[in-house]
Amino acid sequence: MRLIDAQKILQDYFGYADFRSGQKELLSLISEGKNTLGIMPTGGGKSLCYQIPGILLDGTAIIISPLISLMKDQVDSLHTLGVKATYINSSLTSEEYNERMRLLSEGYYDLIYVAPERFDSPFFLTTINKLQISFIAFDEAHCISQWGHDFRPSYRSIIDTINQLTQIPFRLALTATATQEVIEDIQRLLSIDDQSVVNTGFYRDNLHFHVVKGQNKQDFLINYISQHRQESGIIYAPTRKLVESIHAKLIKEGFRAAYYHAGLAEDVRRNEQNRFINDQVEIMVATNAFGMGIDKSNVRYVIHYSLPMNIEAYYQEAGRAGRDGEVSNCILLFSGQDSHLQSFLIEQSELDEEMKALEYKKLRAMINYCHTDKCLPCYILDYFGEKNPYHDCGHCTNCTDQSEKVDRTRDAQMVLSCVMRMEQRFGATLTAKVLKGSKDKKIKQFELDQLSTYGLMKERTEKQITEFIHFLVAEGYLSTGSDRFPILQLTQKAADVLKNKEQVWMRQTEIQQVAETDFDPE
Ligand code: ADP
16 A cells, blocks of 8 residues: 555545645554554544555455444445445344345455454354455554553453454554553554554644533533534533433423433434434533544534543543534533542442552542643643643633632641641541531541641631642642542642742632532532
């Protein structure tokens, strides 16, 4: 495969003038037959990186994708371009299945899309073992890694199966979300060397990030969508019940909205999804079951009604906005209680203790995102360990907040010395109780009312103190271990604050929001 031919296909079949950043580099590695990993943002144009080689290279390309809806959409659009492509999954009738398998065995297709489970079928394996396979692509490759936020064991087991084929084809892995751990895991599992990783970074400057705190969520939501009536947007809610009640509320208020969650029958889900994709309704209210593989380019906003599980999930869901490159808003509505549901879900999960600890650590980073004063996309890039070549983004909540910063060094010293006197053995809740001077029985039990810091902040509410502690964690004055019940620990920065070597500044709005939160009816 020559790049010049790839360019021609790009223009003749797909009608695009030039490759986007990363596409050419990936295609060049693929043309050399190397195992390759591509990390590009959602909407970055990953699909073309396997579609073009699929068309150009001899043999059939196998595209493994966890999503049935994506397969169908892509195959439909490839058909309109005259490409010989198909998909094989559980939605087919037996006639369709037999016919496609027959054509597959004859080498008719340039590309076939399959779900990971297909590799469990001996008939499928025998068929592809006799076939000339051009390459195998792993779409959403982070699902391979148990460090990824969407690990699928069936994805992982394909690797062994492929290694048993008579002729082992080269692999192409593609993902939009990958932390360094996940990248290394994918490289190891698929034998991809460092020179064959193309990482365009995932910063998307058309996405404007906002965290909204201390406001009534429902009022904010209704107000926002009233002001953006003509625009398409997704509202993510954490539970099916909440999806249904928000949806009902929006309909009642006269908005055109669809809804989606895994508890709905498949035909209902498909119908709701289509109404949104075809612009019959502007709004989609959904759980995180919605969206993977959905190619809707004009989503102008993604609102999270509650805290997502971790930054990976958040960035992926928020990233469904603005795939067309136009300015779009990613808004997270946060209230302190949000984390309880996520902790509960981790606790209920079947993960082992080590994995649970990891999930808690990730959740904590997500909570810190809501408390930080830093530029929000910079925080996200830091989280992913990506070098940040950008200055502050200039449009997120924190960059646009003009409010004055207030010196909270004194308050910080009270909290930090309280943590020290509690021997760094307790979490934010109990620390706040001590500072408040609460009569909670745990305080008596551990004799914390004997400490000199007991009641030191009694004029504040417990909630205000807790929020302030979270702020100190987000800003790195305190750290928390990875445990179900995070224990507060002092950092070097804390030592500097206690010695009056460093001051702690907090935005005025931040303080007001904490105060307002107390009157939040939720
Ligand atoms: P991803 O899978 O990375 O999320 P897609 O492959 O779905 O992204 O591409 C997103 C959109 O960008 C699609 O509409 C696609 O047709 C378009 N696109 C891809 N490559 C190019 C290009 N080189 N020039 C213009 N548009 C492109």
